[in-house]
Amino acid sequence: MVDTLILTLTDKLAAAREAARVLATATTAQKNQALRSIADAVVNNAPRILAANQQDLARGRESGMAAGLQDRLRLDEERLASLSAAVLEIVALPDPIGDVVRGSSLENGLKLTQVRVPFGVVGAIYEARPNVTIDIAALTLKSGNAVVLRGGSAAENTNMVLVEVIRSALDAAGMPAGAVQTIDEFGREGAQQLMRARGFVDVLIPRGSADLINTVVAESTVPVIETGAGVVHVYLDESADLEQAVEIVHNSKVQRPSVCNALETLLVHESAAARLLPPVLARLRESGVTIHADQRTLAVFSDAIPATDDDWATEYMSLDLAVRVVDDLDEALEHIRQYSTHHTESIVTNDIARAERFLAEVDSAVVMVNASTRFTDGGEFGFGAEVGISTQKLHARGPMGLSELTSTKWVVRGSGQVRG
Amino acid sequence: MVDTLILTLTDKLAAAREAARVLATATTAQKNQALRSIADAVVNNAPRILAANQQDLARGRESGMAAGLQDRLRLDEERLASLSAAVLEIVALPDPIGDVVRGSSLENGLKLTQVRVPFGVVGAIYEARPNVTIDIAALTLKSGNAVVLRGGSAAENTNMVLVEVIRSALDAAGMPAGAVQTIDEFGREGAQQLMRARGFVDVLIPRGSADLINTVVAESTVPVIETGAGVVHVYLDESADLEQAVEIVHNSKVQRPSVCNALETLLVHESAAARLLPPVLARLRESGVTIHADQRTLAVFSDAIPATDDDWATEYMSLDLAVRVVDDLDEALEHIRQYSTHHTESIVTNDIARAERFLAEVDSAVVMVNASTRFTDGGEFGFGAEVGISTQKLHARGPMGLSELTSTKWVVRGSGQVRG
Incomplete structure (x- = not known):
């Protein structure tokens, strides 16, 4: 047989x-x-x-x-x-x-x-x-x-x-x-x-x-x-433009939540949390997103459930988002190093030095400044057809x-x- | 512990x-x-x-x-x-x-x-x-x-x-x-x-x-x-230039026999065997090469020992060479498909159609026309340094x-x- x-x-x-x-x-x-x-x-x-x-x-x-x-x-x-x-x-x-x-x-x-x-x-x-x-x-x-x-x-x-x-x-x-x-x-x-x-x-x-x-x-x-999973991060820097922050986070999370380039964890600079989080998260709530928030996020936006450690490592593929306030770019980079699946990460910032540092230090297939993570896609990149999105480093990386x-x-x- | x-x-x-x-x-x-x-x-x-x-x-x-x-x-x-x-x-x-x-x-x-x-x-x-x-x-x-x-x-x-x-x-x-x-x-x-x-x-x-x-x-x-082994072939086509055949085979085998780009099996078109093999193999014998010959090779060059089936699959890395007479290019390609380790193969020919067919159909990291197999080398290719020669198809192939x-x-x- x-x-x-x-x-x-x-x-x-x-x-x-x-x-x-x-x-x-x-x-x-x-x-x-x-x-x-x-x-x-x-x-x-x-x-x-x-x-x-x-x-x-x-x-x-x-x-x-x-x-x-x-x-x-x-x-x-x-x-x-x-x-x-x-x-x-x-x-x-x-x-x-x-x-x-x-x-x-x-x-x-x-x-x-x-x-x-x-x-x-x-x-x-x-x-x-x-x-x-x-x-x-x-x-x-x-x-x-x-x-x-x-x-x-x-x-x-x-x-x-x-x-x-x-x-x-x-x-x-x-x-x-x-x-x-x-x-x-x-x-x-x-x-x-x-x-x-x-x-x-x-x-x-x-x-x-x-x-x-x-x-x-x-x-x-x-x-x-x-072709790996995507625990995808957006980091809102201190200098982020409010409108860009709202639109990029919303698009990254909501436009098609079930795919690997959708946002799963939002990180925000402490100094920008009070300015950015209420409008960014309110817009997500309007679209039915459940917010899994750390303590500092809950302090500025209460319509959320407390995040557990598991949330940082979860690829929800649903209308859920983990949100964490970080001390600075260093802590954001450290968080990404620990939890990213090396698929796509994006920074929203107007500070050129921080943008370049983020692009250089984040070790992912696709790194972005001021753009929705949903752009990590063979069709969007102009390849015409997509075989998948590689998260390995050998032979092919990204779309x-x-x-x-x-x-x-x-x-x-x-x-x-x-x-x- | x-x-x-x-x-x-x-x-x-x-x-x-x-x-x-x-x-x-x-x-x-x-x-x-x-x-x-x-x-x-x-x-x-x-x-x-x-x-x-x-x-x-x-x-x-x-x-x-x-x-x-x-x-x-x-x-x-x-x-x-x-x-x-x-x-x-x-x-x-x-x-x-x-x-x-x-x-x-x-x-x-x-x-x-x-x-x-x-x-x-x-x-x-x-x-x-x-x-x-x-x-x-x-x-x-x-x-x-x-x-x-x-x-x-x-x-x-x-x-x-x-x-x-x-x-x-x-x-x-x-x-x-x-x-x-x-x-x-x-x-x-x-x-x-x-x-x-x-x-x-x-x-x-x-x-x-x-x-x-x-x-x-x-x-x-x-x-x-x-970085794989090299059972490397040279094929002498019917139209091969005699002097090129002698020099390319000698250089491929003798210049440094212990390395992976050295020649291990010589294939010769039947119609060219009597013209090419005696001078090609005599030159190798002068350099101390032991010839492992099939029956048709022995018929035109007697200073050799009979080849066994194992010879075709052997990477000698020494002054030994397997030699086989084939009916035509098809049989040469079939032999290479069966025994090659997909490192380097070279054809010696003056026929443009056969050269192109060999280059297209031989599935190796490096395919050559009228050149010594010893050129498969990062230094020779102008890379300056060589990490090794890849015989896989993913990420890197060749030097x-x-x-x-x-x-x-x-x-x-x-x-x-x-x-x-």
């Missing part, structure tokens, strides 16, 4: 590797044709896809799945149309493969170029949202990679049909269907094996909850690109676009040179 | 982290001053360093250490002087920290820059050569990183004194001595803990044998930059210079922008 399993999973990885070889030298036109074929197929196969999705939803309801998760799992005609449109947007993006990163001519006449190439085989482990299946398949295809997908069991039927639809579309476009593989049928053991498939899978990208990501990071021997799904190789052109 | 150990190692990691914060905002002038201080100290403390090295060498001789390893372990006045000179060369290199990798202005007026920053704390695990202690300390310092060193037990006394000398030199230059730590005193358990210090150490760089590197890659939860010891952060400068 186990032998059969290993063999079949190995077969799928080998097929992905074989397809990756074809994709690595495919032209942009060929890849775009395949993407258009996928975009069409998602719409044309809507009845089949939605029927499978209904099965998953029914199973979810029976097992008492939370309403929020059911919503993430649900597909409808409109969502499929927007998924299809997203694939066409990827068609319009520049192809990173073949880009020359740098190059030089050496004294001996050797010509060096460092060129973008695909990773080869990308593994993706994710949870209930079946849109990730289309999204990751399209991004990896455009960047010349094959992909091995391991979706959540809650979306198993939907993902199975989506992968069939994608593979048929690839085949119709003259590209190898092996480029997109699912290993959902192997269950947890399949995920375990994917994490240990070093040498067969070039990079693993987990997408989903902090638990999922931590498990993959801890257990994988394949290199992982960690990842197509070029973060690539490696490089050095090409050396000579005319008989040997080393002296 | 274990508690004490954990505490003390944790203390060292915490001290490295603290020092990393100082280094991250140190100016190039401050870092160069510290490097000059180290270069002086290595020469000025020669008697102490050499006495410790004599102890290690005596211990090595008693335990029957091989002559080659003893040579790698040995320091003398001359070697110390050249180590000191190498540190001064690092002073002369451009500082990568603060380099703007890319940037843009968004429609809403936000200014984005992606800026090079240090990793923070680098871990290094290496073997008997104590020169690595100075080398890695200088490279990490220049790139603004703190470093935690775990050297081989054979060089324990030498490394202990070298680290003391470096730390005093840092202190004398007004930089935190905590920037350079050794954990040699914790033995194997210390190395194990270093590999699991995710969150405390940002990246781990193993340097040494394939066994060492494989162990670190398999056991580490800290991200690793793999690594100072900028491969850095991460990036995104800096966003606004004037009150919020997301709509």
